[in-house]
Amino acid sequence: MIDLGDKLSTLLAIAWLLPLLGFVIEVFGGYWGSRKSKAAANLAIGCIATGFLCSALALWMWGDATGWTALAAAHGEHGTTDHATQTVFSGSFYTLADFGDLHLSLDYYIDSLTLAMFVMVTFIATCIHVFATGYMAEELVDDYVDHQVHTHDGGHFHRPGRFYKFFSYMSLFCFAMLGLVLAGNIFQVFIFWELVGICSYLLIGFYVERHSASTAANKAFIVNRVGDFGFIIGLMILWTSFGTFSFGDRDLGEGKKQAGLFSMVARGEHGEFATTNHGQDVVLKTFDDHGHLQVPAETDSTRKTIAYTLLIVAGLGVFGGCVGKSAQFPLQTWLPDAMEGPTPVSALVHSATMVAAGVYLAGRFYPVFVPEVLLTIAYVGCITAFVAATIAIVATDIKKVLAYSTISQLGYMMLGLGVGGWAAGLFHLITHAFFKSLMFLCSGSVIAGCHHEQEMTKMGGLLKKMPITALTMLVGVIAIAGLAIPGLYVRFYWLWILPVPYPSIVSPEALPGAYALALSGFHSKDAILATGLAFENLNQVHFLLFLIPLLTAGITSFYMFRLWFYTFLGKPRDQHLHEHVHESPWVMTGPLVVLAFFAAFCAFAGEEGNLFKMLSHSQPAHVAHGFDGSHAGSVSLPDHDAIHKSHSTAGNAALLAAFIGMTISYLIYGKGVVDPDDIKRQAAAVHGFLVNKWGFDDLYDAMFVKPAHVVAKFAAAIDKFVFDEILHTFVRIGIVISKWDRKFDEGVIDGFVNMMGNSTHSMGLGLRNAQTGSIRQYVTFIAISVVTLFVLLFALYPSG
């Protein structure tokens, strides 16, 4: 019998590694293969779809083995579950390196969150891959003409189609994202974090010849570096203080265990740490020889402590990485620009998965975050949600509206996590992934139908032309706006065999376990707002953490319906464009329908539903009890009962806000009671401010880009006038020396050699005259020479 942990890790590893295999085959096969072949797309879909099947199977096996206790455990009493069955599996795939105490390895950490993320990512990625085969079909040519790139001679840029490249990047991205989710230690998370970043860079800059695309890719990459800087600081603190990167406990054999990060900072009954040094230092827990987690005695030489402030800094550092990746305030500026990539990329990378990685990490790393860090997270999320939502009101590019709404919703998730709603934030992460990828694909369908026109001001009246796209988009819009039908309540009965709820409409009086009939967004937003309200009740001073999200909920509803009305209702604004619009082929609308179904029903039954219970099963143990920080001068976190009590108030308020937003939107853009242009003129200053994105880009331009340019210019000047001059002087000296050397060579060396040659030559010329060719002369010479020799002989040696 194979261990369940091994089975799960093997299945998820297959799901994780298949896209990598796909990437390798696609990138090489595509390079040598035909540009018109769809093989790359089929392979990519095959890999990711198989990954989905593996993930789903793993989820089912996990649920089966744990007897679906996760689903049976009712909301609020989760903290008391006994640990008879193991539900969290951690282990190691491969050891990368051991440097002294530093153990770097590829680990896995599997709990219900990992499984839910795996299923969600692979499922959405499969849908988007299928959609992309239709959307990217125009790249299936040997000679692709990019109409947005102008060459110097006034023509358009020509290049070979890059269909295979698109799918290979997508596969690599899926590999990176799944690796990030599966990662069992924070260092491994960092590796895949960067890999996700590089895939995002490649995909944003897919149309690299377009200046805007390459700039956007650079911007995304550089802004993410800022966040990653914080991440690295966090990693360093964690390593120096904890001595391990691993999330889960590591089995050292012989019954000994090394505590992972989560065990080391495990909280007590009331969410408190074991402290020493008058509460300034936190004592890290370890396993004793019997495998029990305990606080080591003061005399223990292996006892480790960490200063509480250092714990705050570490948490803020890691959260800094999340801020960059999830486009939170103040690093949110890269995401709207990232819409330069093809629309399927926006759907997969910049709405549903990659930007969700930041939220996922914040959730995964939750046990290490202290209340002060959580408060920062909450405020950052709150500001992000509000700022992005206001900008979305005035955006006219259909993809930009969705981009800002993504930022805003990510802010919601962070807010949910920050105010103590661990499951609420991650619940919203999953539901948002479905409806946002749906809406991005719908916008892709619209853009493809409108021949790459993205400005909503030129659309309008598309409902009849593209009904499937319009209706699926409407599902997404209702979901994100958080609309529900008030007064209509549904009660769920649970069948014993199947973990499927059995709905039946009941009267509002039957309250426990009864919820309004609504799409997914209502439930998750409701959960966040309820947590926000409960938090506000405990910490009156932070009342903004409930009011601003509530206001934002109304704004969200407003701008999402504005987008829908603008695009699909009313009269066509551009008659020429409107005539050529066509509904997309089935390969594109099919995924829309599937995603619309899940966007509507994935959160079925809200907090009584399977998804939420499944997620809350992985909730860190101390969260359910809340935290009373009033005596320590820090913030308090609400417990589950408090959240539960504030549910109906928060839910009703959110619903009201959403309805108001929708109504205003309908009046302005649907019925045309007020001309939007009039409002624009009336509030020109506000409009300009919002169109200018609150001036963040200008601010960063003035604060960082311009100074960087000044420094760069200064450095360039130093290079040019100092270093170049020094080099030039050396070169000039060299030239002078060479000239002299040349003269020496030419005058002396060459002269000597030539003189030798010339003298030999002239001697030869002189001797030449002796060679008369007359044989008689030679004989005469010989005779005379002989006689002369004899005469000389006798003259010199007379005695003989």
Add this chain to the structure above:
Amino acid sequence: MDQLGPNPFLFIGAVLFVCGVVCMTTKRNGIGVLMGVELVLNGASLNFITFSKFTPLGLDGQVFSLFVIVLAAAEAAVALAITLNFYNNHLTIDVDRGDELHG
């Protein structure tokens, strides 16, 4: 003959030698030059024989003169062949015409 001593023979040898040399230097006819060479060789042979007779050299001188005769015969054969070829090329055996290799 013993009373005569070597001098008359050496004198005749010298005369032959000088005649040969003069013949080589003055004759333009290739055959004439050959004849001069023969005279020089015979003058030298006569010297060998003379010294063979009047000195303790013994038979060595005579053997050498025999070698010279053989050599002269061989040389004559080669030289005549050269002369024939020379004639083939120049239609004359005037040695002054064969100065193509002059400097």
